[in-house]
Amino acid sequence: FNYNTTGVSGDGSVVVGTSGDQTYESGGLYRAFRWTAGSGMVGVGGYDSFASGVSADGSVIVGTSFGPGQASRWTAGSGMVGLGYLPGDIYSGANGVSVDGAVVVGTSSHDVNLYFGQAFRWTAGSGMVGLGHLPGYTNSTALAVSGNGSVVVGRNGYQEYAGAPGKYQAFRWTASSGMVGLGY
Numbered sequence: 001f002n003y004n005t006t007g008v009s010g011d012g013s014v015v016v017g018t019s020g021d022q023t024y025e026s027g028g029l030y031r032a033f034r035w036t037a038g039s040g041m042v043g044v045g046g047y048d049s050f051a052s053g054v055s056a057d058g059s060v061i062v063g064t065s066f067g068p069g070q071a072s073r074w075t076a077g078s079g080m081v082g083l084g085y086l087p088g089d090i091y092s093g094a095n096g097v098s099v100d101g102a103v104v105v106g107t108s109s110h111d112v113n114l115y116f117g118q119a120f121r122w123t124a125g126s127g128m129v130g131l132g133h134l135p136g137y138t139n140s141t142a143l144a145v146s147g148n149g150s151v152v153v154g155r156n157g158y159q160e161y162a163g164a165p166g167k168y169q170a171f172r173w174t175a176s177s178g179m180v181g182l183g184y
Contacts, residue, residue, distance in 0.1 A: 007054040007061075010099070013037070014058025016044075016051040032063050032074070045072065045080040052106075053097045056147070060101025062094035071106045071122070073097075083122050086130045092120070095154075096144040103149030105142035117141060119154050119173070131173050134181045140171065150174060156181070 005017035013036060020030040031043045032051035036058075044051070048066035051074075055061075061074040070082040071094035085092045085108050092108040102123055108130070109117035119131040119142035133140045137156035145152050152173040170182040 006050075006052050006063075009054055009058035010056035014054060016054045016061050016063075018050045018063075019043075020047075030066075032061065032080070034058070034061060034074075044074045049080060050093075052093070052095050055097055055101035056099040057101075060097055062097045062104050062106075064093040064106075069093075071104065071108070071120075071128075073101075073104055073122075075101070084128050086118055086120060086128055089118075091117075092128070094122075095142060098145050098149035099147040100149075103145055105145045105152050105154070107139075107141040109139070119152065119171075119179075121145070121149075121152055121173075123149075132179050134169060134171060134179060137167075137169070140179070142173075 003019045005015050007016045015035040018030050019033050029047050032045035032049040033041045034044045035041045045065055051061050051063040053062045065072045069091040071092040072080045072082050074080045089108045089110045094104050094106040096105045104122040107117040108120050117139040119140040120128045122128045134156040137158050140156045142152045142154040155168050155170050157168045171179050173179045
């Protein structure tokens, strides 16, 4: 069995990650988990789910559920809930969450390999909103969000298919400035 921790609450009392037998022979049974000293490791998603981040108080976990290949958000009250896709897409994954758990960021794509993905920002009020790409790039991925949810950071990429290396550039996004490249 393999275990991978990917997030910790603000006070360190809640740890999230993924556990399971990740071998080809087993069929790749992964499961998101939430750990506390009192409860130990408890699965929070169905099989083939991954946890990528946790809110500051440990009450919201974000990641991906692979039954539908969808960005997901977990709370004790709702369980693991899919956040959907951008129009025309078939895959999405969440990578980061704001301090209060209200803003989730990640990528949505019409290609499961994410060669043509688009960064997104999700809230309950607006749903999933695409953040676009920098000029000349074919994909963008949101990797983290500020504590208050107003600043999103990540990378843009251009993937070469003939084995040549791709190119990447970091970005910073706000509602007022849109996506701004940070250089190389």
